[in-house]
Amino acid sequence: MNGVGRKIVLALAAPVIAVVFSLALSSIVLLISGSDPLAAYWDMIANGGRLETIVDMLNRATPLYLSGLAAAIGFRMNLFNIGVEGQYILAAFAAAVVGANVILPGVFHVALIIIVAMLVGAIWSGLAGWLKVARGINEVISTIMLNFIAITGIIAWLAVEMRDGPLTPNSGTKFIPESGQLPDLNGWVEVFTREISGGRKLSAVLLLAIAAGILFHLFLNRTRLGFDLRASGYNPFAARAGGVPADRMVVLAMVYGGAMAGLVGMVDILSRHHRYDADFTPGLGFAGIAVALLGRNHAVGVAVGAMFFAFMDVSSPILQITGSATREIVTIMQGIILLSAVVAYESVSRYRLREEARAAAAALAEDRTVS
Amino acid sequence: MLQRIGALPGWARYSVAAAIGVLVLTFVQALEPGGLERLTSENASGAMLRWSVPILLAGIGGLYSERAGVVNIGLEGMMVLGTWFGAYGVLVGGPWLGLLYGLVGGALGGLLHAIATVSFGVDHIVSGVAINLLAPGMVRFLSSEVLTGYSGGSITQSPSIEGLGSLTVPVLAGGTFFGAETPDVLGAIDRWELFFVSDVASFLRGFVADVSIFTLLALAAVPATAWLVWKTRFGLRLRIAGEHPTAGESLGVNIYYQKYKGVIISGALSGLGGAFIAMELTGFYREAQTQGRGFIGLAALIFGNWRPGGILVAAFVFGYPFGTALRDLDGRSTHALLLVVVIALAAIFVLSLRRQKVLDAILSGVIASGFFIWYAFTDTAPDWLPNTLPFATVLLVLLFAVQRLRVPAADGMVYIKGET
Numbered sequence: 001m002n003g004v005g006r007k008i009v010l011a012l013a014a015p016v017i018a019v020v021f022s023l024a025l026s027s028i029v030l031l032i033s034g035s036d037p038l039a040a041y042w043d044m045i046a047n048g049g050r051l052e053t054i055v056d057m058l059n060r061a062t063p064l065y066l067s068g069l070a071a072a073i074g075f076r077m078n079l080f081n082i083g084v085e086g087q088y089i090l091a092a093f094a095a096a097v098v099g100a101n102v103i104l105p106g107v108f109h110v111a112l113i114i115i116v117a118m119l120v121g122a123i124w125s126g127l128a129g130w131l132k133v134a135r136g137i138n139e140v141i142s143t144i145m146l147n148f149i150a151i152t153g154i155i156a157w158l159a160v161e162m163r164d165g166p167l168t169p170n171s172g173t174k175f176i177p178e179s180g181q182l183p184d185l186n187g188w189v190e191v192f193t194r195e196i197s198g199g200r201k202l203s204a205v206l207l208l209a210i211a212a213g214i215l216f217h218l219f220l221n222r223t224r225l226g227f228d229l230r231a232s233g234y235n236p237f238a239a240r241a242g243g244v245p246a247d248r249m250v251v252l253a254m255v256y257g258g259a260m261a262g263l264v265g266m267v268d269i270l271s272r273h274h275r276y277d278a279d280f281t282p283g284l285g286f287a288g289i290a291v292a293l294l295g296r297n298h299a300v301g302v303a304v305g306a307m308f309f310a311f312m313d314v315s316s317p318i319l320q321i322t323g324s325a326t327r328e329i330v331t332i333m334q335g336i337i338l339l340s341a342v343v344a345y346e347s348v349s350r351y352r353l354r355e356e357a358r359a360a361a362a363a364l365a366e367d368r369t370v371s
Numbered sequence: 372m373l374q375r376i377g378a379l380p381g382w383a384r385y386s387v388a389a390a391i392g393v394l395v396l397t398f399v400q401a402l403e404p405g406g407l408e409r410l411t412s413e414n415a416s417g418a419m420l421r422w423s424v425p426i427l428l429a430g431i432g433g434l435y436s437e438r439a440g441v442v443n444i445g446l447e448g449m450m451v452l453g454t455w456f457g458a459y460g461v462l463v464g465g466p467w468l469g470l471l472y473g474l475v476g477g478a479l480g481g482l483l484h485a486i487a488t489v490s491f492g493v494d495h496i497v498s499g500v501a502i503n504l505l506a507p508g509m510v511r512f513l514s515s516e517v518l519t520g521y522s523g524g525s526i527t528q529s530p531s532i533e534g535l536g537s538l539t540v541p542v543l544a545g546g547t548f549f550g551a552e553t554p555d556v557l558g559a560i561d562r563w564e565l566f567f568v569s570d571v572a573s574f575l576r577g578f579v580a581d582v583s584i585f586t587l588l589a590l591a592a593v594p595a596t597a598w599l600v601w602k603t604r605f606g607l608r609l610r611i612a613g614e615h616p617t618a619g620e621s622l623g624v625n626i627y628y629q630k631y632k633g634v635i636i637s638g639a640l641s642g643l644g645g646a647f648i649a650m651e652l653t654g655f656y657r658e659a660q661t662q663g664r665g666f667i668g669l670a671a672l673i674f675g676n677w678r679p680g681g682i683l684v685a686a687f688v689f690g691y692p693f694g695t696a697l698r699d700l701d702g703r704s705t706h707a708l709l710l711v712v713v714i715a716l717a718a719i720f721v722l723s724l725r726r727q728k729v730l731d732a733i734l735s736g737v738i739a740s741g742f743f744i745w746y747a748f749t750d751t752a753p754d755w756l757p758n759t760l761p762f763a764t765v766l767l768v769l770l771f772a773v774q775r776l777r778v779p780a781a782d783g784m785v786y787i788k789g790e791t
Contacts, residue, residue, distance in 0.1 A: 033516050080496045082444075134730075137769045140444065140496055141673060144666055145762040152663075153759035289500050326515045328526075331508025339483070339501045343491045350492065350787075 014348045015294075018341035025340075026333045030325055040325035047318040048311055051193055055200045059271075061303075061310035062209045063088075063264045063281065067288025068306055069216050070121075070260035072297035074139075076220060077233035077253050083128055083143025084261045085285025086150035091121035091258075092265025093155055093173070096276035097162050099269070100174035109180040110270060114208075117262035117269070124150060125258025129251040139254070147285075159276070172277025182270040203271035208263060216260075217299035229253060264288070290338045296345065309334060381680060388684065390571070397570045399710040403703055404750065410695060410704055411570040413561070416577025418694030419687060421652060424589045425450070425644040425661075426761075427686035429668020431592050432640030434677060436481075438600060439633025440613035441488050442783040444499035447665030448506030449480035449638040453645020455510035458656030460646075461532040462521060469532065469650055470585070470643065477642015478635050480506060485634040489627050492785045511658065518656075529656035532649065535584040544580035583651050592640065596679040609633050613779035616786045626786060641665060662758075670765040676776050688764065692757035702751030708760070709746040713739055719771050731771055738767070 027037035047053055067084055074081035095117035104112060128146055131137040164174040184201035196202070220226040231239040232249045240246050268280050291309055295301030316330035379387070393411060400407040409415055429446045436443035453473040460472025480502055487498040515526045523530030539546030545555025557579070560572035600606035611619035612629035620626050648664070649656045667689050674688070675681025695704040716739035723731035769776075 029512075082496070082500065131766075131770070135770055136773050137766075140442075141669075141769065142766065144444070145670065145766045148663055148666065148762040149759055149766070152755055153763070156755035156758070157753055286500065286504055290504055293497060293501075326512060328508065328512040328515050332505070332512050335501060335505025335508050338504065339487060339498070342493045342497050342501065343487055346491050346493050 014344035017344045021340045022336040035325040043322045044315040056314045057310045061306040062206045065306035067264045067284045068291035068302040070257045071289045071292040073257040075297045080140045081257045086147035087121040087124045087261035088264035090150045091117040091262035093276045094120040096173045099176040099180045106179045118259040121258040121262030122255045126255040129254030133247040172275045176274045203267045205267045213299045399707040413577035416574045419691045422693040423686040423690030425664045428644030429641045429665050430671035430682040432637040433672040435633045436637035438613045439630045440781045442495040445502035446641045448502040449477040449641040450645040450661045450665040451506040452476040452480045453642030454649040457646025458529045458649040466535045473642045473646025474639045478639040481635040481638020485631045489630045527658040531655045534650045537583045540579035593679045667761045689761035692760045696757040705752035713743045
């Protein structure tokens with residue numbers, strides 16, 4: 001096998017192994033529980049081709065992707081930002097409150113909401129960065145604690161304070177006026193396809209997510225700061241010796257990650273509920289970590305991971321409808337895919353390292369015999 | 372004076388700390404408008420004890436894992452497995468089987484974490500996150516397959532289940548001894564209504580009256596761990612895996628085996644903590660009933676400086692606000708606890724001034740003033756505070772004492788045999 005082909009095979013080996021392994025394991029689980037795995041998978045795939053499912057899938061993939069990118073920025077320099085969950089919920093809440101209380105011309109209104117969200121996310125995440133740099137507190141611990149302080153503390157407190165009107169079952173903040181609502185992309189899609197039924201709206205935050213992905217890639221690969229950030233991740237000692245300010249990089253990575261996390265809640269705030277209420281989607285922060293790991297913290301990889309998880313989330317209800325399996329199997333599949341993917345990535349990269357060492361040793365030996 | 376307390380043997384130091392704790396509580400409850408008695412009542416200490424157990428078990432579990440060098444943020448997921456398997460065990464064969472199933476369910480989670488981190492060298496945090504994502508999905512699937520078959524069971528909930536039962540200690544709290552009535556010494560002292568003395572007696576009575584057998588088992592894990600991990604060969608080998616694995620390997624210790632051992636015990640104990648929540652705290656399994664207690668256990672592990680006695684103290688400190696919140700419909704007990712936070716921060720402020728640590732003094736001074744203003748300008752505390760207090764406390768502890776904590780030296784590092 002030549003060099004390039006080998007590289008591609010090795011790069012694809014891990015995800016393929018992970019998917020095959022988790023399909024096999026889930027099939028066993030389904031067989032034990034008395035369902036037909038092939039029928040279940042076929043139902044999911046057949047349903048996944050429908051236009052409505054694809055719209056749902058994109059709406060689900062958009063926040064997952066942003067959350068994945070938010071986690072990936074830290075991961076690229078070995079910084080574990082477990083706090084995306086708290087950051088995006090806090091950010092979305094603040095953005096919803098600010099957005100509902102101002103009146104601005106359309107573009108500015110939306111921009112203000114987005115900026116508030118990014119700022120709040122950045123501050124909450126930057127706090128963990130500061131705690132690490134100034135006080136030596138591990139970011140994993142501090143972000144876990146900050147998650148709980150944000151969700152069980154600040155949100156639990158302010159959600160009651162900022163409630164719009166009397167106690168209703170799904171009480172939320174005030175609605176954001178029309179000028180602060182993002183138009184949907186249905187018109188654009190329907191040019192190429194038929195009409196989207198069921199009142200589904202393709203969120204325009206999708207465009208924001210694509211832009212964020214491109215920026216993420218350019219920032220990491222085409223800017224000095226991005227290079228410093230990656231260098232700190234590969235080899236912190238070498239980076240420091242090369243003049244990269246380690247403390248600054250930590251704080252910056254956390255701040256950028258938090259700003260990205262601020263965008264995660266925007267689908268709900270700008271396109272769906274137009275306020276923060278009980279229907280606000282939780283759990284995207286942790287799912288984002290999974291997506292980032294699946295996609296190897298790479299802009300395109302994370303997108304694939306987000307689409308894959310979104311496909312599974314969106315097409316699981318069909319299992320309940322056709323009765324071919326319990327829809328909960330999907331959560332298990334996601335967990336198994338994640339675990340087997342990280343194991344496979346780790347094994348493949350170890351294998352590659354060993355191969356490189358062997359090749360280098362062989363080349364050296366050859367060199368010696370020649371001279 | 373601090374040095375003198377520090378020179379005392381362990382049991383005496385803990386007694387002094389506990390006495391100071393009760394004294395502070397008597398003090399702050401007397402300051403509440405109209406006065407309170409519930410902070411030092413036996414209900415408060417009994418509830419504290421019950422709510423501390425899951426935190427304690429998760430924390431001690433974390434100790435076994437991290438002493439072997441494997442960071443375990445999957446404690447929460449393992450606890451989730453424990454709640455389900457514990458409840459299922461009770462349904463199948465009674466409370467003791469529930470205990471066993473909870474233990475095994477958590478241990479399976481630990482095994483998974485060990486396979487990923489030890490055998491495959493996956494980053495510990497990554498594997499922990501994956502387990503925390505996987506566990507809720509697994510129990511939901513299992514519920515849909517199994518629990519829906521029971522009457523009163525559903526995809527999110529089990530029918531009600533019985534606990535292990537409880538006992539009251541004779542003489543101290545007036546329990547029966549082989550059927551014979553005994554005096555209730557602590558209860559009698561409580562009725563004297565002497566300042567502080569009666570408070571201590573009442574508080575102590577909560578520990579010995581109507582205690583769950585499960586609680587006693589969990590408390591026994593503290594001295595057992597102190598002995599097992601620090602006084603036996605078993606523990607020495609476990610600890611070298613977390614301190615200096617290559618040195619251990621060169622002495623013939625099988626580091627992989629030690630790490631597996633630590634992580635599986637860790638899962639088993641967290642699973643027990645989960646089973647306790649289902650069996651003793653709520654009396655049934657319900658989805659998401661752990662409410663982050665696995666993470667509080669992780670916090671207790673850090674607060675307790677990776678030591679069993681410290682974890683016990685942390686579990687009490689973190690469990691206490693949950694316990695008092697139960698009988699605190701007007702929010703006044705929790706409000707009094709705000710003053711405890713102020714006192715603790717003020718103590719840190721004074722200490723940092725004396726040690727001339729400027730940043731520490733400024734930080735503690737500002738945060739203490741903030742809490743004091745909150746305390747002074749309100750009469751009641753919000754109901755979310757007990758949920759948040761443990762996490763805020765840990766952040767504050769880390770903020771001021773991170774240099775004093777001693778993590779196992781190789782904690783969190785991926786160890787591959789033959790690589791340095």
